[in-house]
Amino acid sequence: MDDDSRTRRWERWQGRAALPLGLASLLYLAAYATHVLAEGLPPVAHDVLRAVIGASWAVFIIDYAVHWRLSGRGLGFVTHHWLDTLVMLLPLLWPLRIVRVYDVVQRGRGRARLTLHARVVLYAGLSALLLGFSSSLAVYQQERGAPDATIRTFGDSVWWASTTLSTVGYGDATPVTPWGRTIAVGLMICGLALLGAVTGSVSSLLLQRFALEEDEERGRPPEP
Structure with a gap:
């Protein structure tokens, strides 16, 4: 696969994954906030919240794996895209993926407002x-x-x-x-x-x- 094809596939994936990643970030933040602040919930409710947090992480891992595959860099992807790697590993930074939704959507429309x-x-x-x-x-x-x-x-x-x-x-x-x-x-x-x-x-x-x-x-x- 040549570089142009990789770039096109990369951009298509970013456009398709932007909204799901933003929703996963919101779900993670809501579930984590409820898990921390609502201590009086029954244990089963906290188990459900942990499952939502884990599912959000799974979405982030899938997105990272797809970008790794599309890059064609092998292990060099980890160091070249160190910020994406850091965000994927640190739950504290997961909500920041919401910020990227606006940028990707505007790029898809061809211009930024x-x-x-x-x-x-x-x-x-x-x-x-x-x-x-x-x-x-x-x-x-x-x-x-x-x-x-x-x-x-x-x-x-x-x-x-x-x-x-x-x-x-x-x-x-x-x-x-x-x-x-x-x-x-x-x-x-x-x-x-x-x-x-x-x-x-x-x-x-x-x-x-x-x-x-x-x-x-x-x-x-x-x-x-």
Whole structure:
């Protein structure tokens, strides 16, 4: 199979899989939130929620396997598409697949309705909301009931995730468990990346506007 054929098949698969992956991400997030927050449910209900989470993971694995097969790179696919590999392995990042649905749908229509800078801000904002919510759930699950924990309610966890993502970090609520701190490190890295993406996009937009104004001023005839 030549490279053009692989590219066409890759793009067709992305277009077909975008909506199922988005739905699987939403189902995962809803099931995981219910599993963590609704502790009073009967055991059978939690078993069903775990099954939904497992089914969502199976959908992500199938998508990853198809992309691997279509790439024709063998083991090189893992390193070349390291971000997809990381998202597939870390449940905390699964909700971010929802962000890709809009981009794939717009590509299928042949054009994007938003400018590049607007898409960067939109994707970064939506990613921050999804990542913050899923991180709040994960940290709350790990921290509740832990000795000397400062994150005892889901509200505490949401506050912690907000301050961490915004790189403010008041320090009034901090994880104390090993897994909670591991999640915190990942959230700090993601927060810096998202903040850098938005800052860079806004700076680029401002530079373009200033350059355009300068070009317009240089093109104006001198005033009498």
